Amino acid sequence: MASDSPAQQPQRRTQRRKTVFVVIAGMLSLAIMIGLRIANPPFVEAVRELTFDYYQRLWPREYVPMPVRIVDIDDASLTEYGQWPWPRTRIAALVDRLNELGAASIAFDMVFSEPDRTSPGRFAETLDYGTTLDASRMKALLSLLPDNDTVLAQALVNKPVILGFATLADKSGGTPLAKAGIAFGGTDPKTILAPFPSALVSLPEMQVTAAGSGGISLSRADTGGVVRRIPMLFSSGTQLYGSLAVESLRIAQGASGILVRATGASGEADTGNPAIAAMRVGAFTIPTTAAGELWVYYSPDRPERYVSVKDVFDPAKEPEVRTALEGNIVFIGTSAVGLFDIRATPLGDLVPGVSVHAQAVEQIISSNFLNRPDWSEGLEILITLALGLLMVVTLLLTGPVPSALIGGVLAVSGVALAIATFRQSALLLDPIYPSLSSLVVYGTATLQQYIVTEREKRFVRRAFGQYLAPELLSQLEEQPDAMQLGGEMRPLSIMFMDVRGFTPISEMLSPEDLVQFLNTLLSPLSDAIQHEAGTIDKYIGDSIMAFWNAPLETPDHAALACRAALRMREIVRELNDADAFGFKAAGKPIQTVQIGVGINSGPACVGNMGSDRRFNYSVVGDAVNVSARIESSCKPVGSELLVSHDTADAAPDFAYLEAGEIPLKGKSEPVVLFALVGDENVARSPEFLALRARHEKLVFAWREKNVAAAHGALDACRAAAPPALTAFYERFGERLAAMEQDLQTA
Template identity: 30%
Template sequence: MAKRKWGRRAILALAIIGFWSFLSSLGTGGTLNVVELELKDLVRAKSDEERRPFQEIQIIRIDDTSLEQLGQFPWDRSLHAQLLEMLAEAGAKAIFLDLVFAEPSDPAADEALREVIARYDNIILPAVFNFKPVQQAAGELETESVSYPTEAIGVPDEQTAHINVMPDSDGTVRMLTLGVSDTDGTMVPAASVRLANYILGDELQIHYNADAGSWYRGEEVIPTNGRSQVKIDFFSEPREVMTADTGYESQAYFDVLTGNIPAEYYQDAVVLIGPWAAGMQDEYVTPANPNLKMYGVEIHSNMVQSLATGAFFIDAPEALNYGLIALLTLLPLMLFVSGRVSVILYFSLTAGYLLAWIAVYMWYSTFLTVSYPLLALTSAFIASIVVQVIDERKERGRVTTIFGRFVPRSVVDELLASGEEVKLGGQRKDITVMFVDIRGFTPMSERLQPEEVIQVLNAYLDLCTKAVFRWNGTLDKFIGDGVMAFFGAPVDLPQHPEMAVRAALEMKQQADVLEQQCVEQFGIGVKFGVGLHCGPAVVGNIGSEGLRLDYTAIGDTVNLAARLESNAMPGQILISAPLQARLGDAFATEDIGEIKVKGKEMPVRVYAVTGAAQ
C-alpha cells in the first residue's frame, strides 16, 4: 500500500512539474501575465521621498494654453528654432524636442531649424521606428522602416534618438528600449539614453558594445532582455504639478517663447519639450497611476532619471524558475497530510514563498516568477487530497443520482448539507399546501390526439413547476393532470403563505396565456382550479426504506387543501380562512362562504383570491 501511495505521488509530481514548466517556457500570458506585472508594480511603488525627481530635468509643455495662444498645431517650425536657440544660448545642458519632423515644411522654417541644430550639438530630435508585424523570433525587434527627421532639417546621427514607447501586453508602459537597430543594422539609442549621458559623468556613460551585444552604464552591464529593454522606475505621477519634493518642473511653451519665463531659468538643465494635451494623442498608461495616462514627454523624463540612478531590475533566469516549480511541487507531496494540517501547511508555504520573492527583489534586484511556482504548489496541494475529495464526491453523486429521481433538488441539497443518511420518518412543520388540477381535461382528451394531449399537459405542468420553483416552493408530485406542492419545507420560509398565493396567481396569469394559445391551435381551452391551505403537517421521507422513498407531506392540512382544489371553479383560487387571516391585506379576496367538504363534519369558510392588493 505504501509503495502504491508513493508511486502515485511520484506520478502526480512529474505530471505537475512537467505541466507548469511547459507553460512557463511559453511565457506568461493573459491573466497570469497581469498578476505578475501588477505584483511587480506593487512592490516597486515609491514613497514621495523615494521618488524625489531630479531638479535638473525640466519639461516645457506644448499644452492647451500654448495651443490657444499660438494657434492650431503643427506650428511653424521657425517657432521651434527660436525656442531652441533661446534655451541653448541660455546654457541649457541638453534640449530634446519630442516632435517628429519626417516631412519637409516651409523651406525658410526648415532652414531656420537646420541652422540652430547645426550650431548647437546638444539639441536632440526624435526618430520613430516601425516594426515588422510578424517577428521571426520571440523576444526580438525587427525594424521595417524608420521615420528620421527630414533631410531638409539635416539632423546629424549623433543628435538623433528613437522615441518608441512600447507598452507591455496589458497596455502599461514599464520598459525602456535602450536602443533599436535600423534597417542598416545601426544601433540608434533612445532619447532618454542621450539625455541621461548629459547628467552622468564620463565614467558612467551609457553605451552599446556591438561586439558583446550588450548595453553598459560605465563598466557595468545593464540587464536587458532580447529587445534591449530594461525596467524603469517612475518618479512622478501623471501630469503632476511640481512641489518641493515631487513632480518635474514644467512650464508652458508659450510662456518660455515669449519670455514670461526667462530662458536663463533653464541654465544647466536637461530640457524636454513635448505634447501635454489630450488631443495630441501622446499619452500612455503607466504603473504610476493606472487610471490616468501619462504624456510621452513625462515618460521620457522618468526614463532619463531611471538611467541616471542606475537602479535596474531583472527577471530571474528560467532555470531558477523551473527549479522553484519542482521544489514547490515536491515539498507538499512529501509533507502534506489530510485534514486541517495540510491547509495550514499550504498557506505557510505560500506565505513563505511570497516573503522570499520580496526578499530576493529587495536584496538582489531580481524578480522571481510568482504565478507558476504557486500554481504548482496549489496543484500539489490539490493532488495530495484528491483521493479523499473523489471519494466524497462519489458518495455525494450516488445520493444525488438516486434520491434526486424522487424528490425536488432542494430536498437533495438539504439532505447532502445535513450529512444524514436517508431514512424513514419526518418532522412536524408549518407549511402551505397547494393542489392544482386542470379543469376540462377529460373532454379535451376525447377531442384531441394523444400526442396533442401530452403536448398541452406538459405545457400546463411546466408552467406550474416554474411558478412553484420561482416562489421557493417544493414540487411534491404530479397526480395525473394535477400538481401537489408545498411551501415552507424542507427550507423554512417565514412568508410561505404569501409565497404560495403568489405562485398560484402566477399560474393563473400564465394559464390564461396558454389557454388562448390552445384555443387558437386546437379549438379548445382548459383552466386551472387551485386550492390552498396552511397549517401543521408532517414532512419527510415516507415509503419503503430499502426500495422506494417519497419526500412528501401528510396530515389534515394536506387533505383540506386537496378538498378546496376539488371545489374550485375553472380559473378560481380557493384558500382557507386560516390562510386568508395570515395574508392580511396583501391580496384581494372574496368571501365565498361556508362549504361542506369531504372528511369534515362542519362546513369550512372559503375565500377566493382575485389578485394582489391594490
C-alpha cells in the same frame, strides 16, 4: 526492521497504490505548470507583470530633483500660440531659446517627418491670386521668404538637439541617420536585437544638422497597455541606434559614442543564449534586459518636472525658467490631451509619453534601477518545482488540511521575501506564479486523493453495503485501512441462526410464498444484527451467519452479539403474535415459527476471500465451526439461544443458565454451553437470581451424578422458571432420565 505480516501486506499495497496515484497526479500538474512557465504564454507574463506593477504602485521610486526637465506643449501653450502643429519657425525659436537658457541637451519626443505646410512657399502655392498685377507681385514676394523647415534645420546647427524616430513594422518609412558611434564587447548586438524594417524619421535636412538621433518607440513586450520597459538600443539590421534617453545623456556629456556589453564580453559569461547585459554612456552604466531594454522605475508624476513652453517664452518668468533648465537635459513633448500622447504606467497613472523618457534618464543618473537579472527566470522555475514537490510530500505525510496550512505559510513567506528583496534591492521576483502553481499541484493531488478515497468508499460500500449497519458502514468508509484485505486473525463473536422445522414449513408453502416468508423473517432479523454493529457474512437458505469485531473493531463484540440474539428472539415472537406470516389466517398446520441461535467467541481468520472481481468478506476457522455446532444443539438442549463458555465469559453481565457439557460434532470432548435467558436487567432481577441459585444446584447434582438430588433440584427449577424455559427443563429431564438409565445398566 521487522517485515510486514501477511495480514498487513494487502493494506500496505493499497496505501502504496494510493500514494502512487497522488504522486502521479501532483507531478503531472507540476510538470504542466513548469512547462507553462518555460513557454511563458501572454497570460502568464501578464500575471507576472501585474505583480511587478503592484511593487511599484505600493513602493514607487522616491522623486528626487534631477537635472532633467520636460518642456511641455501643454494646453496653456496651445492657447497662447495656436493649435498644433506649430510652424517650424516657432520650433526653431524654442530651440534657440532653450539653448540660450543653457540646456545641456534638447531631445524632441516627436518626429518632423513631413514638410511644414505653413512655409511661405507652400502657402503661396495654395492661394488663389487671380490675374491682377498685385496678386502676381504678392506671390513672388512670398516665394522669396525662407522655408520654415530650412529655418528649423539651420536652428539645429551646433546645438545639442536630438531628434526622435519611431520604428515601423513595415518598409513604408526611411532609415534614421546614425549620429553616435556604437562599439560593443562580446556578441554583436545586431545579431541579438530584432531589426526594424523601417522608421518614421524627420526630414533629411534636419537629420543632417541635428546632433543626435534617438528612438522614441516603446517596448512591444509590455502587456495591458502599460509602459514598463523602453528600448535603450535599436537595430536596423546593419546599423545600431541609441534611444532618445541614451542620446540625450550622450549629448549632455559631450560623449561621441556608446559602449554595449553583451554575452561573451570580458566579465560576461557566454551562456549560449546571446543577450545584451548593459550599456555605458559617458559616465553612466545602464543595466538592460537581454533585449537591450530598461525596466522603468517610476516615481509619481510631479509638476516640478515640467516647464510650459508658454513660460519659456515669457520674459517675466526668465529667472525661474533659467534656474529650472540651465545645465539640464530637456525633453520636449506634450501633455495636451488632444494630442493623444498619454501613456499608462505601473503606478496606475496616465502620463505624457515624454515623461517615460524623462523618468528613464532620472533613474539612470541616480543609478536607481529595477533589477530583473537573467537568472531570475531560472530561480522562479526552481522555486515552482520545489514548492510543488513540497506540496505533494506534505500532502502524503500530513493530509489535506495541514498541507494546505503549510502551503499557505510558504506562499505568504515567499511573497514577503519577494517584497523584502524588492524593497532592499529593487529586485523583481515573481512569487505569485510559484504560489499559484503549488496551489494547482495541491488541488490536483488533493482531488486525486479524494477520487481514490471515494473509490475506496465505493469499494467498501459495494462489498459491505448489504451486510453492515449504515452507521458502521460510514465508519468503515472513513477508515478503509481498518479492513485488512486478504485475511487476518482477530478475536470474533460468530453467530449462526436457523429456523426450526424449516423443512415442514417449506413443504406447506408454494415457492412464491416461501420467498415471501423468508423475506418477512430474515429482513427484521438482519436489521437487529446490523443495529448491534454486526456484519452479516451470508444467508444460507433459512439461516444467517454473522460476526462481530470485523471489519471495524468493537471491543464489546460478545455483548453486542448476545444483545442481537435476544432482540432476534423478541422479533420472532412479535411476528408470530401478529401472524405476520399468515399461517394462522390461512389455517396452516404450522402456526408459529421458532429459531435457534448459536454464538461462539474466539480467534478466527477474517478477510476478503475470492477473486479481484468477485469476492466475499467472510470468516473461517474453528471458532466458526463451533458456533455452527452450537446452533445445531439448540433443539436438543431446548433453548432458542445458546452461547459458548467463551462468549459467556466475554459478556458476563447477561443472564445465563448452564446447559451442561454438550457433545459437539467434530469435538473430541463435550463443550459447556449456556442458555442465554436475558439481558443485564434480567440478570439482576430477584426472580432470575433465585432461579439461578436452584439451577446451580441442579448442575452440581448432575455433575456428581446424584440422581435423587438432581430430580429435586429440577423440580425446584421448573417451579421457579418462566414458561419460556419449559422446553429447556424438559430436555434437562430427558437427559437426567437417560443418565439414570445409564447408571442402572452400568
